[in-house]
Amino acid sequence: MHLLPDLHAASAIIIALTMFYGFVKGTLRVEIVSLLTIGAIALLLYVMPMPGQDKYAGLQLAFEGFGHYALVTICSLMILGRGMVVTGALDPAARALARVWQYNKMVALLFTLVVCLLLSMLINDTPVLVLMIPILAQMAARGGMPASKTLIPVNAAILIGGMSTTIGTSTNLLVVSIAQDLGMRQLHVFEFTPIVFSAAIFAVPYMWLVMPRLLPDNTKAVAAESRTFLAKLRIPQDSPMRGKTIEEVRGNLPEGVVAWLPAGATGHLGRRMLVSSTFEGLQETARKLSAVLAPRWLVERMLADSSRSGKDLMVAEMIVAPDSRLIGLTPKTAGLEGVALLGIHHARQPLRDTRPHSPDAPMKEGDVLLVMGLPEDLRRFADADGLLQIEGGQEMTRSGKAPVALAIMAGSVGLASVGLVPIAISALAGAILMFATGCVRFERVGRALSAQVIVLVAASIALGKFMLVSGAAAWLGGLMAAGLQYLPPAGVLAAIMLFVTVLTNFASNSAAAAVGTPIAFNIANKLGLPAEPLVLAVLFGCNLCYATPVAYQTNMMILTEGDYTFGDYLRSGVPLVAIMVTALSISLVFWYGI
Known part of the structure; x- marks a missing residue:
């Protein structure tokens, strides 16, 4: 074995060490370090081809990872x-x-x-x-x-x-x-x-x-604090829970879900039930009761629109801004269009909040709405009604x-x-x-x-090949x-x-x-x-x-x-x-x- 590597081998080792240093340092994004590695290999082998190869062979080696x-x-x-x-x-x-x-x-x-x-x-x-x-x-x-x-x-x-x-x-x-x-x-x-x-x-x-x-x-x-939402569940006629007492229903709900009947109910579960839980808890409760968190006709129409357009339904949290037209309105009187309201989180008020603990209560500044719709409908709703969408959104499975x-x-x-x-x-x-x-x-x-994985893998393949042939x-x-x-x-x-x-x-x-x-x-x-x-x-x-x-x-x-x-x-x-x-x-x- 030679005591020292030749020029190409030494260059490969230097590029590898530089790549490792770039990852450890963290100043540049992984994608940038990976692309610079590919570029360094391509440029080096173009200027200084391997023995017996032309300058274009190096370009093939550097970029073959992408294919x-x-x-x-x-x-x-x-x-x-x-x-x-x-x-x-x-x-x-x-x-x-x-x-x-x-x-x-x-x-x-x-x-x-x-x-x-x-x-x-x-x-x-x-x-x-x-x-x-x-x-x-x-x-x-x-x-x-x-x-x-x-x-x-x-x-x-x-x-x-x-x-x-x-x-x-x-x-x-x-x-x-x-x-x-x-x-x-x-x-x-x-x-x-x-x-x-x-x-x-x-x-x-x-x-x-x-x-x-x-x-x-x-x-x-x-x-x-896990954000809990007030929601109204629509119970279908064939649900096994229909007709049972609220105590019996509560015994079948996920842990952490609070449930009660609407005002005027007889004590047995009918078409509606009010619940308070996280979004995950609401989803699990709806699954167990075969219920929906919005009018069934609206959910079916949205699913049809999603299937027809090829776009996923999204669930997003939106904050009621100070200039929102929804302040003082209830979900029933708000006239929401294009989206389904799944739940509402009542913001803590500086003074005592006199609102009833109900998803039908009037909305106030700072409340968080849990809404479902197609991405463009959610954006349109937020813009038109003065809402601030919290970063990100969750796709409906x-x-x-x-x-x-x-x-x-x-x-x-x-x-x-x-x-x-x-x-x-x-x-x-x-x-x-x-x-x-x-x-x-x-x-x-x-x-x-x-994209990070794709570029990193392509650069790694090129580096590995260069380490070998050099x-x-x-x-x-x-x-x-x-x-x-x-x-x-x-x-x-x-x-x-x-x-x-x-x-x-x-x-x-x-x-x-x-x-x-x-x-x-x-x-x-x-x-x-x-x-x-x-x-x-x-x-x-x-x-x-x-x-x-x-x-x-x-x-x-x-x-x-x-x-x-x-x-x-x-x-x-x-x-x-x-x-x-x-x-x-x-x-x-x-x-x-x-």
Whole structure:
């Protein structure tokens, strides 16, 4: 091995280090750093082509990531995951978790960890965590475990589940695709799941029993008043609750929902019932009673308009501004057009509020309206009636499409897992079916795809290829092999895993995959070891991102929700990294017989 790398190899190493520095520094957005990396590779190879190649070959290398099958697969899986979310296909799992949390906190935490681990095997980590955050926050508000003691363990379980299949994360697909380009055989979806599960046997007890004790109780810091809405439920004639007493009805309602009958009612449930709860509570109550939160004819007309226009219905919160025409009017006399009022939150008044505790009370400045409609109708309503829409909006789930979305996801994963077709083909076919069946609106595909992930993956593919063809991977592999040759196979695997883990926790797991995979191949050649376990060591190392908040996007998502500090991640994450590295290294040795 040469003592120093040649010019192209040195340039590849410098570009990789600069890319890592850009991620760690955080001054520039990830997309900008990724695009600059692609541009640097393209410009360098255009000005200084590789030996035996013309200047246009470098352009092809730099930009081929955008057309790589791994990127197509990742985008297709994003669309499949989006279909599962917008159709409400994951809602039954969320409801089951919420029921378990009502009985025993410790059993519920273990059940939640296992469910999240299993869900993230096939669904991207981010949607699973998005599903869990409100559940854990709601359970904490009702006297369960503080969210600050559960969010990091649940996030870790999601990350472990994501590392257990080839489609669990985009990084897994990136490592596997780079390895295939280097000559390794194609790995099936569940190829290395038993290896990860053998390590999870040791990790789950730590996350369940020890990790919460290492985390602070930040209940006071993160506590926020959940906005409750007054609403009127329209009960259909065939509802099993019709005719029952209000006490009997209350016994069947979700926890935290307050219900009473309108003035003049006889004591038994008829066509109307008044309730007070969060939006989630209102939705669950309406589901249990087969009721609706707005006139049924209006809801049916809106659903028809949504189907005809191909646009999703949205639910948004709007504040009554000081100059709103609605002040002093009731929902009945306001003459609302184009939207459905689902509920109203009465703002606290400086003096005693004399309004009745009812959704039919006159509206005042500061009240928050919960309204449903098409996006343009919501904007028109806000502009015309002097309302301020609170940032964001929530899409109404198309629950009728949930079985279709589940079937498409199961078919895509099933075909790939048994090896009938590559995951790139089955995932793309699944994404097309999500569009064709209306589970995902084509014009809203931007909500499914992450520009950051797309550009990052494309840049990582280009960097990995450049590291390989320039000889940088061979030089670094030889350098590391010189120090690893005296270690047993388990030690070699652990060292590679730790090397990639450090890169992942302080930079980007995609970039770590791009650098680590070709290096692992070269180390395997130098030490006479099979390449596959070393490549899996890289893949696992890219997913051991528990020790810092910047290691992965889900870590950042829970930072504010749990009011965590950098030290909280280190204190709870480093022991988990040690457990996983030890268990995975030993499992790889036994699995591959090295």
